[in-house]
Amino acid sequence: MKAGDRRNIVKVGITGAAGIIGKVITEGLADSFDLTLFYHHTELENQNLKKIKIDLSRGEEIKGAFEGLDAVIHLAGASHPKFSWENILNKNIVATYNVFEEARRAGVVKVVYASSNHVQYGGIMLGPSNPLYLLSPFYKKHKGYVRINDPATPDSYYAVSKLFGENLGWYYSRMHNIQCVVLRIGDIDEQDDRSSEKGTDREDYVRAMFLSRRDCIEAFRKSLQIDTEYLVAYAISDNNRRVFDMKETMEKLGTNPQDNSEDYF
Secondary structure (H helix, E strand, C coil): CCCCCCCCCCEEEEECCCCHHHHHHHHHHCCCCEEEEEECCCCCCCCCCEEEECCCCCHHHHCCCCCCCCEEEECCCCCCCCCCHHHHHHHHHHHHHHHHHHHHHHCCCEEEEEEEHHHCHHHCCCCCCCHHHHHCHHHHHHCCCECCCCCCCCCCHHHHHHHHHHHHHHHHHHHHCCEEEEEEECECCCCCCCHHHCCCCCHHHHHHHECCHHHHHHHHHHHHHCCCCEEEEEECCCCCCCCECCHHHHHHCCCCCCCCHHHHC
16 A cells, blocks of 8 residues: 555555564454564563564664554654663664654555654643642643643653654654544553552653543544544543643544543552
């Protein structure tokens, strides 16, 4: 399938398939798509799917890896806001460029790019008790809700690298006719139960940014199914304490989050 061909997507590659999100969506999408799993350090347990070990930051390794794929879900990378620039550079900047460029070369129709809630986190500070949140232009403008088109306020080099990937997706969609769906992902764990985080420093954050396994799978499934040139959307559950406005995501991506963080504490 060549870029520009809008037939149904069948063959999908998942980078970072050994991570938490990779495992969740592999389990959730394997019944609907022909999956190829890409991993680097952590071995994959799934014995029934095609698996390829690869360092995405090395151009010579990635060459040819996406041949025959209709879409690539790009999850791989350094995934913590406290990582240093040196850690971020190869895993999130160089590797992301390599993924988009190999997708272009291989004729991949779509890239679903895993961005992060942290690209707008710096303007939120997640809590009315925090004076920075009350002074935030988002709070004043939207009565507490942050929207997709609000300015980015990255809180870390990690978040800056995710914005790089979002902009790279825009560039490749316009210059090379590759569809790109960007998901600004909330907080997901191996289990939906978050009772262990009650009373911790992370509790407010998780209650706002919680993403259930079910809602995560739906967000990626819809991203593969939708016919769009470029779309940025939130992957967040229907949390009482959410700070992101989900209306545009639900309308444009077609998701309908079912879960609420309050039910898992």
